[in-house]
Amino acid sequence: MTLFKKNKKSSVKLILASTLLFLATILSISWLSQNVNKQVVVFNTSISEDATPKVLERILNADAKPISEIKFEKGTYHFYPDKGLEKFVHISNHNDVIVRTAMPIFNFKNLIIDGQGSTFIYHGRMIPFLIDNSNNITVKNVTVDWADSFHSEGKIVANDTTKHTFDMEISEEYPYEIRNGQLIFVKEYYEHHLGQSILFDPKRKGITFDTEKYTPLNQFGKIEISRNVDKVSYKYPVDKLEPEFRIIGRENALTVEEIKPGLVRIHNTKGDLPPVGNILVCKGEQHENRLAPAFRVTHTYGFNATNVNVHHAGGMGLIAENSADLILDSFNVTPSNGRMVSTTADATHFVGCRGKVELKNCTFNNQLDDATNVHGTYQIVQDIKDEFTIGVRMGHFQQQGFVIGKANDTIGLVRLSNSFFPYNKLTIKNIKKINSRYQLITFNEKLPADLEEGDLLENLDAYPELLVENCTISNNRARGLLLSSPRKTVIKNNFFSTEMEAILIPIESGHWYESGSVENLEIVNNTFQDCQHSGFNRGVIRFDTDDDNQNTAFKNVAITNNVFNQFDNLILQVTNIDGLLFENNTITNSGTFPQLHPKNPAIRISHSNNIKFRKNTYKGKAKTILEKDDSLKSLKFK
Structure with missing residues (x-):
């Protein structure tokens, strides 16, 4: 009997080994068939x-x-x-x-x-x-x-507070013309005017501290003569950010004159005059520069x-x-x-x-x-065609042509005024593109009776697991990471020194229509150095929704073992979250820059629950470490 069992086990092992060898051979043949005769x-x-x-x-x-x-x-x-x-x-x-x-x-x-x-x-x-x-x-x-380059740079060499002008020196690397009082930079196969602009500090080779005081330059002003334009109407919703709508009601406000070759004077800027020695970076209007x-x-x-x-x-x-x-x-x-x-x-x-x-x-x-932005896309239900089909519209003009998914993908139906999460789900049968802004989506299932025009769609299958590890993110405009995936997201062992938020976790449905919400996020062993130095009153890590209600938007977040060495107070800004652990973090004041918002707390929390603070060290300057709403009266920073 013992001999029989041994022989049976040997036979099973032999069959298993033969099967694995056969599969390996098949895979090898498949790979060779795909690559044979390739050069x-x-x-x-x-x-x-x-x-x-x-x-x-x-x-x-x-x-x-x-x-x-x-x-x-x-x-x-x-x-x-x-x-x-x-x-x-x-x-x-x-x-x-x-x-x-x-x-x-x-x-x-x-x-x-x-x-x-x-x-x-x-x-x-x-x-x-x-x-x-x-x-x-x-x-x-x-x-x-x-x-x-697709951008241009000029050095601020003088400013005049009486006439509210500033002078800019432009090197030969950036050829230019002045046309009808407008500065145009001429490139190979391309040109741009001032448009979007920001200041860089040449000593730090990064965004100028408190740059929001000086830029953008507000190139456009309100037009003086406009007759009956308000009577122009549209049957369907329009995107007022589109170039053909954006120009309505405004005209160039800035004017430019040349003082001598390579030196220009800019008139009529509205903000504070940019400091001498800084570098003005410009790239033209958004709808032209990407x-x-x-x-x-x-x-x-x-x-x-x-x-x-x-x-x-x-x-x-x-x-x-x-x-x-x-x-x-x-x-x-x-x-x-x-x-x-x-x-x-x-x-x-x-x-x-x-x-x-x-x-x-x-x-x-x-x-x-930003260093990276990971998200889906909200599309707007424009009309209901039949019991299986809807017409959808792209919300932002730079999302035109995007196809939300493929056959059998799961689509969530969202009404943000009620919940940040889908109220129902359907699967795609097919998508028919009518034009770059409008598509017809037919589903395998009948549409729910409570579907309304204006509801949003998101593809619940089209979100990735995300890992950001051992990266350096610094000296850039805007944020470090924008995170909008409900899949497992791990941010570890990185260095951040960004002009705005190091990490922004948004739900955004009114501008870019970028869908998604974090539901499993770890932020661990990172260093945050002097972020949010542009002037905005926001946290280094910020959770944000653009629909003002108390519904849960974010879940299951752990922020652990990080170092925040900041010149200003506000480190963490949280709203609409269910489940946050903030543990073993060290917060210090760097003294690099003067504080911009000294009255802020270190941490601000609202409309949230299941928040835990453990074993954190605070050595900053905030008089109030934790600011919270009435729903969190017993919560304490530890």
Whole structure:
């Protein structure tokens, strides 16, 4: 009997081993079948003066001659748009633009692009890496930059408080013209006026302390003559932020004159005059200045970027939409050539992504917006077509063309006045795009009877798990991280020194229509150094909703073992949260800058419950450490 049992166990082990070997063989054959006859393409520096034609030609021929890897001999390669592939693209949080590219990575599988330490320098309106409908794409060992930046810089050399003017010195790096009293910066294939602007401190090479006193410059004023414009009406809702509506009722207020070549005087600014010695950075109007991200990734499953440096882009360093499993390791956004600015918008941005998003060992410095923003998209129910179909509208003009999901994705129906969480769920059958702003969505289930026009949709499947680890985020405009995913989110071992919030956790439905809410967030072992130094009266870590009610919006948050070394008081600003642990954190006063809001507490909490403070150390200057509403009378800081 014992011998029989031993033989039976041996037989089971043998069958198991044979099965595993068979599966391994099948997988190996599958991988080989996908990669057999694929070529490793190597480009050398003979194409470096304009690499666009040769690189594009080979990529467009990949159907006939498949590619497994593209390598570049180490060197500096220029890419011009003149012979690039032209595409019209809707890009989330960017302009809808006609762009050109040398690397249309469309419908590729298992492709590696290895720069081998090369630098790619782009000219004009190009997207260096345009990746769509692909699987397992890796980009590594490459630096991306532009010959001419999409922003401009000038040094403040004088100001006149009597006439309320200031003088700005402009180097030859930023060619300009003055047209009808307006300052226009002229680039390769592009130009911009002053538009959005902010001050940089050249000594710190970061945003000027209390910059909100001086910028933006308020380039536009109210128009003097307007007749019957208020009588123009629209049958359907319109987005007043769209360029064609934004210009109504305003005209240029600033005027510019040249004092001598390279020195201009700016008149009629409304704020305090910018201090002498500071650098004014400007990039034109928002609806014109986001047109050339370095990486645009859509409908792609498996994307890795390793040892990638992005020194500049006319928009974001990376924008990913409707994709999954995006891993960035040593993906660095930093300025070059003595510029104050790296990218003119976010370093990275993820919309409607799923699976995992990981940012590890990255540096995000001097970009003109957030280090990363992870969210879904609210779409507005405009009309109910039948018992299965609705018409939906994009809320923000820079979300046009975005498709909220795919067949069988779970859609939540949201009415924020009642709850921040869905009141019902449906699954998608199909989506029909009518135009960039309006789509028809048909569901597998009948629409609920209580669905109303004006309700919001969010895709409950299109949120990723997020890890941000060992990253440095500093010297940039705006925030560090915007977090809006209900999946597990871990923020650990990072350094933050940001102009606004280091971490903002929002529910936002009235401007960008960015959906999502954290429900499982850990913020651990981070250092926060002098954040919120631009002048805003906000916390370093802030939870915020734009719908003013007492409903729970955020859940299950742990903020532990962090160091806050701040010049000002307000560290943590919390609202509408159920479940917060604040433990083993150290709060000190840095003394780096004078306090802007000395009457603030260190922590402000409202409309929340299940809050716990444990073993924290406070050495700051706030006279009141914890400010709370009446629902938390027994809560104490510990």
